[in-house]
Amino acid sequence: MTDTRFPTPERIPIEDHPFFHGFDAGFLHRVGAAAEERTFAADEFLFHEGTPARAFYLVQEGKVALEIGAGGGPPLTIQTIGAREVIGWSWLVPPHRWRFDARALKPTRLHSIDAAALRAAIDADPLQGYRLLRRLVPVLAERLEMARLQVLDVHRR
Amino acid sequence: MSTVDSAVPAGGVPPNPWLPRPFRVEERVAETGDTVTLCLRPEDGTAPPPFAPGQFNMVYRFGVGEVAVSISGDPARPEELRHTVRAAGKISESLAGAAPGETVGVRGPYGTGWPMERLAGRDVVVVAGGLGLPPLRPALLEILAHRERYGRLEVIYGARSPPDLVYYDEVQTWRRRSDLRIQVTVDAAGREWYGDVGLVTARLPDARFDPPRTGALLCGPEIMMRLTARALEQAGVPADRIFLSMERNMKCGIGSCGHCQFGQSFVCRDGPVFPYSALRDRLDRREI
Structure with a gap:
């Protein structure tokens, strides 16, 4: 594992990531305190399908592929996620297990937010939690639209 | 086959629009497993007519039938x-399969064709999906x-999978240029x-353009164009x-047969290029 965890004596400034623009300072402070910076080398996995989803990732730089097993065949990349985007909602939805593999396609730097702490922050501040969900739903909608077009196989029609 | 051309009356009488002109296949380039580029020259040695980027020809496979195909060549070299x-x-x-x-x-x-004059002085965003790239290449x-x-x-170019990308070498050449940016993504x-995997629309935030002074050219699957235009x-x-x-089922190419009717328009005569402002309502209606 070349995964590097940097000591985080100060909280991570998560508000620098577009996903957290405009949140209340108290919420950002609480969530930022539960974040750490992590780096992954090319081809290194962030997580595997079925394993506990213990983090929400804010991509700072690099690129990550979401992969699914293709019925015994080689894995299939169904989406790539780059800088200023986020990875994962499995941390929010029980049973909190990843639904994909995630593999860095090139050296990648992320802010990893502890999922339990983030859920607690949302529960403690429903207004900020609602704001977070409003940011997360378009991410889900885009992935749903992507899946729909993949099913339609529009380039073959 | 030169008798076809000799049958066209001279002296200012318009040529018969139904008569195909014979062209010889000079070269056949395999682009993907099921896609080829045919380079054609008139058999009578004369120059093909000039074309505007975005126009199409009706191409006839004798004994089989005729199909509308966009012109993908260089408008500066219509020969x-x-x-x-x-x-x-x-x-x-x-x-x-023509050899x-x-x-x-x-x-x-x-x-x-593509309204190139309306793009002058503006940022240009070109979004191609699959075989939407060939009609955009002349532009x-x-x-x-x-x-x-x-x-x-x-330029944002999306395709089904990496082996389905056409003009791969030329796209790589474009990527090395400093005066355009190209993003390639697959489903x-x-x-x-x-490279990237995802919708072409997901690549738009990474494109650098000034929206109020931008013109955009879109070609690809209709649902892709609809999402991108939105x-x-x-x-x-x-x-x-x-x-x-x-793209509609074009048969005559000259607005006579009605096969390509799209609401109040015939795609072959009034299109194939339309502004989104004229299409928006029709694109959202399943019956059209």
Whole structure:
């Protein structure tokens, strides 16, 4: 594992990531305190399908592929996620297990937010939690639209 | 086959639009597993008619049938007529199988082209999906040949999978240029692909353009164009400066038969290029 965890004596400034623009300072402070910076080398996995989803990732730089097993065949990349985007909602939805593999396609730097702490922050501040969900739903909608077009196989029609 | 041309009366009488002109296949380039580019020259040695980027020809495989195919060549070099064809049906399959030396018929060029004059002085966003790139290639070559006339040039090219990308070498050449940015994305890929996977619309935030002074050219699957046009308009690109190349079942090419009717328009005569502002309502209606 070349995964590097940097000591985080100060909280991570998560508000620098577009996903957290405009949140209340108290919420950002609480969530930022539960974040750490992590780096992954090319081809290194962030997580595997079925394993506990213990983090929400804010991509700072690099690129990550979401992969699914293709019925015994080689894995299939169904989406790539780059800088200023986020990875994962499995941390929010029980049973909190990843639904994909995630593999860095090139050296990648992320802010990893502890999922339990983030859920607690949302529960403690429903207004900020609602704001977070409003940011997360378009991410889900885009992935749903992507899946729909993949099913339609529009380039073959 | 030269008797076809000799049958066309001289002396100012318009040529018969139904008569295909014989062209010889000079070269056949395999682009993907089912897509080829045919380079054609008139058999009588004369020059093919000039064309505007975005126009199409009716290409005839004698004894099989005729199909509308966009012109994918360089408008500055109309003597090299190029058509990229995917073997998707009986006629296109036969056409894609045409070998060098064989003869095909060509009528055209037909249709409205990309409105290049409306892009002058503006940033240009070009979004192609799958075989939407060939109809856009002449516009790209035109812009690159007169680069000073245009602002920033952003190209987003999406395909089903990496092996389905056409013009791969040329796209790599474009990628090395400093005067355009190109993003390539696919719907799904294996581990050998280190590029982007996702919708072309997901690449728009990474494109650099000034929406109010941008013109956009879109060609690809209709649902892709619809989503992209919506996203561009939402970003601030005026709807009357987002242009889509529509595909319908074109038969005559001259607005006579009605096969390509699209609401109040015939795609072959009034299109294939339309501004999004004129199409928006029709694109959202399943019956049209």
